[in-house]
Amino acid sequence: MGPLEGLRVIELASIGPGPMCCMLLADLGADVVRVDRLEPSGLGVTMAPRHDVNARGRRSVALDLKSDAGRAAVLRLLAGADVLVEGFRPGVAEKLGLGPADCQACNPRLVYGRMTGFGQTGPLAAAAGHDLNYIALSGVLHAIGPALGKPVPPLNLVGDYGGGALYLAFGVLAALYERQRSGQGQVVDAAMVDGAASLASIFYGLQAAGAWGEPRGANLLDGGAPFYDSYETADGRHVSLAPLEPKFFAQLAAALGLEARFVQRQYDRRLWPEMRAAIAAAVRQHTRDDWCSRLEGSDACFAPVLSFEEAPRHAHARARDAFVTVSGVVQPAPAPRFDRTPAAFPRPAPAPGAHTAEVLREAGFSAADIAALVAAGAAR
Secondary structure, three states: OOOOOOOEEEEEOOOOHHHHHHHHHHHOOOEEEEEEOOOOOOOOOOOOHHHOHHHOOOEEEEEOOOOHHHHHHHHHHHOOOOEEEEOOOOOHHHHOOOOHHHHHHHOOOOEEEEEEOOOOOOOOOOOOOOHHHHHHHOOOHHHOOOOOOOOOOOOOHHHHHHHHHHHHHHHHHHHHHHHHHHOOOOEEEEEHHHHHHHHOHHHHHHHHOOOOOOOOOOOOOOOOOOOOEEEEOOOOOEEEEOOOOHHHHHHHHHHHOOOHHHHHOOOOHHHHHHHHHHHHHHHOOOOHHHHHHHHOOOOOOEEEOOOOOOHHHOHHHHHOOOEEEEOOEEEEOOOOOOOOOOOOOOOOOOOOOOOHHHHHHHOOOOHHHHHHHHHOOOEO
């Protein structure tokens, strides 16, 4: 099921963007085999497999990559694979004997996807870091936060997932498309600093045009405009308002009872402080759900600010089956959607090593071969 059915991906276990990239591929039908460590690494948050949503949809083999037998087993798996995804620091895969040259020697058609924060080259390539550091270096973090306040981490959506996982998946699929012409695989160097900067392309353009600048929280799309922001309601919850276009702002203004001068001078920055105060005062007159009954579905560009618990229960999410429950865990459904080759219902994340014997048998290992790997401590 799914448009990527028949694609074989080998994932060397990591944290953050690598797993999400492979979740996206698995959601769309790829057969993703995750190579786990023999023992937990202690990285990230400890949770039961069924709670690890980013690890859903694959099978797991547990191998010791530092052993000759474990490394040889991975290379044997790669001989029949289309894609490898790894998220080590630059040079680590090569030290393990699983770098691009090693892997493509046994499979020249292999697309080798590399996920790092700073990239494979450059003075910071070998440095440790996390999402916040990468988006800070890309210029993105500087632009996010309240006026007169400090930069605010946008969860880890911009670096790990937007600039990392999505760009790695995009790069892998682009390399697979090119392979149809050349017959050759290639290395995809996906760096979160590159991806985060790419996501901000429009803002670099706006800055060059003089339409964006410091301070943060004073621009059109960062909360500086009173008609593109969130507001507190009478019950202490919040709603989002985003009528950038004058015709949409006019609808919101009518619903809020704003003065005509605000509609006539929507983009007059001198009026923005008064406009913000008027909008805030009007919104505080009613509860969030009351505003939903008044404005949802209109062209006022309105939506309630929902929590992770509330979002799956919203009528629009339910109508689109936007969330699914897998092993008792509510989680987003696969996206995007396809009319002829829809994605299958997601499978929960496997326990490390749950499919070791099954996957190795498919790769041609005999029962004796598997038993020898386990006995030598190279597999579990």
